[in-house]
Amino acid sequence: MELLQLMDSALRLATPLLLAALAGLFSERSGIFDIGLEGKMLAGAFAAGAFATFAGDPSYIGEYWSVPIGLGLTDPLKIPLGSWGVWSVWIGLGAAIIVSIILAMIHAFASITLRGNQLISGVAINFFASGTTVLVAKQWFAMGGNTPSLDGSQRFSTITLPGAEAAADIPVIGPIYEGLISGHNIIVYAALAAVPLSWWVLFRTRFGLRLRAVGENPGAVDTAGISVVKLRYSAVLIAGLLCGISGAYLSLGTSAPGFSPEMSAQRGFIALAALIFAKWSPKGVLGAALLFGFLEAIGNKYQSIDIGAFVIPVQFMQALPYILTVVILAGFIGKAIPPKAGGEPYVKER
Amino acid sequence: MSTVTETNQGRAPASAPVPPAIELMGISKAFGPVQANKDISMTVAKGAIHGIVGENGAGKSTLMSILYGFYKADSGSIKINGVPTEITDSHDAIAAGIGMVHQHFMLVENFTVLENVVLGAESGALLKPSLAKARGELKRLAEEYELDVDPDAVIEDISVGFQQRVEILKALYRQAEILILDEPTGVLTPAEADHLFRILRNLKDQGKTIVLITHKLREIMDVTDSVSVMRRGQMTATIETSTTSPADLAEAMVGRRVMLEVNKPPAQVGETVMEIKDLCVKDSFGVERLKSVSMSIKRGEILGIAGVAGNGQSELLEVLGGIHPASGGEILMGGEPIDLSVKANAGHRRERGIAHVPEDRHKRGLVMPFKTWENTALGYHNLPKYSKKFGFADQGAMLDDARGKMERFDIRPPNPQLIASSFSGGNQQKIVLAREIESNPDVLLIGQPTRGVDIGAIEFIHQQIVNLRDQGKAILLVSVELDEIQALSDRILVMFDGRIQGERLPENTDEKELGLLMAGVNPEDQQ
Numbered sequence: 001m002e003l004l005q006l007m008d009s010a011l012r013l014a015t016p017l018l019l020a021a022l023a024g025l026f027s028e029r030s031g032i033f034d035i036g037l038e039g040k041m042l043a044g045a046f047a048a049g050a051f052a053t054f055a056g057d058p059s060y061i062g063e064y065w066s067v068p069i070g071l072g073l074t075d076p077l078k079i080p081l082g083s084w085g086v087w088s089v090w091i092g093l094g095a096a097i098i099v100s101i102i103l104a105m106i107h108a109f110a111s112i113t114l115r116g117n118q119l120i121s122g123v124a125i126n127f128f129a130s131g132t133t134v135l136v137a138k139q140w141f142a143m144g145g146n147t148p149s150l151d152g153s154q155r156f157s158t159i160t161l162p163g164a165e166a167a168a169d170i171p172v173i174g175p176i177y178e179g180l181i182s183g184h185n186i187i188v189y190a191a192l193a194a195v196p197l198s199w200w201v202l203f204r205t206r207f208g209l210r211l212r213a214v215g216e217n218p219g220a221v222d223t224a225g226i227s228v229v230k231l232r233y234s235a236v237l238i239a240g241l242l243c244g245i246s247g248a249y250l251s252l253g254t255s256a257p258g259f260s261p262e263m264s265a266q267r268g269f270i271a272l273a274a275l276i277f278a279k280w281s282p283k284g285v286l287g288a289a290l291l292f293g294f295l296e297a298i299g300n301k302y303q304s305i306d307i308g309a310f311v312i313p314v315q316f317m318q319a320l321p322y323i324l325t326v327v328i329l330a331g332f333i334g335k336a337i338p339p340k341a342g343g344e345p346y347v348k349e350r
Numbered sequence: 351m352s353t354v355t356e357t358n359q360g361r362a363p364a365s366a367p368v369p370p371a372i373e374l375m376g377i378s379k380a381f382g383p384v385q386a387n388k389d390i391s392m393t394v395a396k397g398a399i400h401g402i403v404g405e406n407g408a409g410k411s412t413l414m415s416i417l418y419g420f421y422k423a424d425s426g427s428i429k430i431n432g433v434p435t436e437i438t439d440s441h442d443a444i445a446a447g448i449g450m451v452h453q454h455f456m457l458v459e460n461f462t463v464l465e466n467v468v469l470g471a472e473s474g475a476l477l478k479p480s481l482a483k484a485r486g487e488l489k490r491l492a493e494e495y496e497l498d499v500d501p502d503a504v505i506e507d508i509s510v511g512f513q514q515r516v517e518i519l520k521a522l523y524r525q526a527e528i529l530i531l532d533e534p535t536g537v538l539t540p541a542e543a544d545h546l547f548r549i550l551r552n553l554k555d556q557g558k559t560i561v562l563i564t565h566k567l568r569e570i571m572d573v574t575d576s577v578s579v580m581r582r583g584q585m586t587a588t589i590e591t592s593t594t595s596p597a598d599l600a601e602a603m604v605g606r607r608v609m610l611e612v613n614k615p616p617a618q619v620g621e622t623v624m625e626i627k628d629l630c631v632k633d634s635f636g637v638e639r640l641k642s643v644s645m646s647i648k649r650g651e652i653l654g655i656a657g658v659a660g661n662g663q664s665e666l667l668e669v670l671g672g673i674h675p676a677s678g679g680e681i682l683m684g685g686e687p688i689d690l691s692v693k694a695n696a697g698h699r700r701e702r703g704i705a706h707v708p709e710d711r712h713k714r715g716l717v718m719p720f721k722t723w724e725n726t727a728l729g730y731h732n733l734p735k736y737s738k739k740f741g742f743a744d745q746g747a748m749l750d751d752a753r754g755k756m757e758r759f760d761i762r763p764p765n766p767q768l769i770a771s772s773f774s775g776g777n778q779q780k781i782v783l784a785r786e787i788e789s790n791p792d793v794l795l796i797g798q799p800t801r802g803v804d805i806g807a808i809e810f811i812h813q814q815i816v817n818l819r820d821q822g823k824a825i826l827l828v829s830v831e832l833d834e835i836q837a838l839s840d841r842i843l844v845m846f847d848g849r850i851q852g853e854r855l856p857e858n859t860d861e862k863e864l865g866l867l868m869a870g871v872n873p874e875d876q877q
Contacts, residue, residue, distance in 0.1 A: 204478070205475055206472040209468070209477055210469065213458045213469050217457065224444075224470025
């Protein structure tokens with residue numbers, strides 16, 4: 001039972017990692033390194049929290065949806081509103097996706113169009129998101145950078161799969177179905193579904209073939225008469241979309257009451273580690289995200305693990321994803337070979 | 351004379367003139383201040399093999415890249431089969447029936463042959479039908495043109511010769527009627543090159559038009575119908591191949607009479623200066639690159655190492671030059687062993703009298719954004735002649751020294767303050783050569799001395815190498831250009847798969863025999 005609870009918790013914790021790592025997968029397979037997963041998640045989490053608040057909180061809902069833009073504007077922005085309250089969580093999700101995509105497009109513009117350094121652009125996005133979310137949250141809500149607590153239609157509700165309660169009594173399978181598989185919100189299931197979908201897109205479609213090619217040798221794509229720029233923009237766009245969903249999950253789909261400062265808590269970097277651990281494959285990303293989620297679940301549940309001979313401190317569990325990544329990168333367990341053209345802006349050679 | 355009305359159906363009557371496959375009119379292209387192409391006009395007849403020769407930097411590749419839509423011309427127009435055609439990107443070029451085999455292959459290395467062929471020419475949004483269609487088509491093309499390649503092989507696992515076939519297949523799969531090949535034989539063994547030329551003649555017989563860019567005059571003479579010569583961005587001549595000679599072409603390329611033979615007095619061979627015994631090298635993946643190689647070099651001789659690129663020659667140079675540690679064996683300089691461990695770097699080798707002109711001068715020979723005087727001192731910057739008291743660098747001495755070197759090696763423009771990247775390939779190579787030769791080594795290692803170097807400079811560099819030999823120095827020459835090896839060497843070793851495949855004297859061998867050795871075949875075994 002305890003193991004089942006741990007696995008249930010692992011699945012929830014793996015979800016944002018999975019979405020962000022898939023985001024990184026699309027971006028990096030196209031040759032654009034994305035160290036800004038963290039920033040996009042955080043900005044998405046804030047946008048989701050803020051807009052779910054606006055849509056669902058009666059104090060913001062009247063004849064108009066008045067968005068307290070502040071920042072010099074005297075009158076709040078007024079958007080006529082019907083009974084949108086029930087859609088709060090979806091408005092939140094939409095806002096998260098839009099904000100994350102805007103950041104992704106800034107990254108794309110800097111690294112594809114302007115051929116800037118992709119790492120610097122990613123770091124800049126992380127700092128920007130970290131500072132701006134708190135600043136705007138304080139301005140809008142005056143709650144020390146938090147959004148108000150969200151409930152009801154402002155949050156993703158858990159889905160009980162058909163027959164879960166009835167099946168609960170069946171030995172072995174019953175508890176697994178009821179306790180582990182059923183009872184998550186839609187984002188968890190969507191993230192799981194995104195794995196085979198990503199695989200299919202990358203390895204079974206024309207778009208996927210071209211996307212993988214542009215991350216390996218953009219010259220081959222260019223001389224085949226395909227636009228390198230468009231392909232890379234589309235890949236980064238998909239990354240923005242997935243990061244937005246991941247961010248929305250953090251503020252609207254977990255036990256957190258709403259957005260709080262730095263709530264992404266370096267998950268963007270763990271996701272990057274998962275991506276390397278997975279050697280840039282969708283299947284591997286699933287395994288790595290679940291493993292790292294499981295480690296986090298253990299860390300959350302136990303303060304330390306006594307295995308008789310000695311005690312493993314919880315910090316070790318928290319550090320384990322990074323340790324594993326270093327081990328993988330050092331080439332001890334197979335070799336993690338990144339996309340060959342990754343990080344390099346494409347310039348037609350002379 | 352009655353004019354024949356041409357119809358679009360069927361073939362035009364034989365008496366009607368067939369429009370040329372390619373017609374370039376007044377093409378100009380500048381990269382910043384460099385005028386790469388100046389008002390170039392050229393016509394290539396349909397069904398011909400047309401050569402374009404010229405020195406490096408003469409603008410051949412730029413011109414063809416414009417035709418392929420890789421670059422956009424500043425002015426000028428293009429007609430394909432008599433039809434004015436606007437080519438703004440490679441997509442337009444492919445649509446106009448033009449295919450190009452680039453000098454550096456445009457292949458995705460971890461994709462299969464099939465995936466590479468299909469890339470950009472897929473028949474729908476899903477891959478499966480595209481791949482199935484391409485598989486059938488590849489089979490047909492393979493039979494028709496001697497272009498058999500395993501469609502499921504991964505590119506990085508097949509040889510460069512096969513990779514090149516994939517490039518040709520890519521173009522044919524896109525129904526190219528005009529095929530441009532940019533320096534196609536640089537990476538091939540002589541036998542592979544012969545196979546390529548057979549394929550090209552085959553394609554020509556099928557009515558395809560072929561443009562061959564090369565700097566090897568022999569290939570032009572062997573395979574082309576007509577040839578255009580380019581010099582400094584301009585087209586200086588277009589001639590029927592049968593009416594010209596290599597000497598005339600070389601003159602047209604350089605603008606003056608060129609000595610194609612190296613002026614080389616007989617070698618005065620002295621005692622052994624360097625001895626290599628059972629040298630082994632592993633690369634970073636643990637793969638053996640040198641498998642127990644032994645050789646010795648004497649004073650006053652040029653030892654040429656022939657071989658197709660990637661058979662261990664680069665590793666040999668790197669170990670001797672102190673860039674890569676050895677995994678076994680020993681090297682003796684004047685009878686004394688030298689340290690081959692990781693600790694011993696290029697600096698230690700210099701102290702032992704080994705100078706190194708690396709194969710890749712951009713990566714290893716020069717610091718491109720550094721000034722000439724810095725580059726001529728680098729590696730030797732700790733010598734007393736470049737130092738002042740308390741270990742400060744004597745920049746004045748470095749500058750003076752650089753000025754002298756630039757004069758003696760005819761490096762143009764002779765300004766030591768210019769950065770290395772602002773020089774032409776030939777002058778960059780002369781900077782490296784000046785630094786290493788004037789360090790007065792016992793052994794000079796020299797890799798690909800004339801890669802990317804124009805004919806005029808080749809002459810000069812070859813002469814410098816011979817002069818150094820005549821001063822009683824030992825020279826280890828590695829080159830993938832067989833002509834160069836044959837012209838310069840006093841003794842030739844052929845490397846294949848990390849081993850010495852055979853040793854020959856240049857006067858007792860020929861290209862065919864060396865070619866077989868380079869392919870790993872022992873000519874004696876064949877009979």
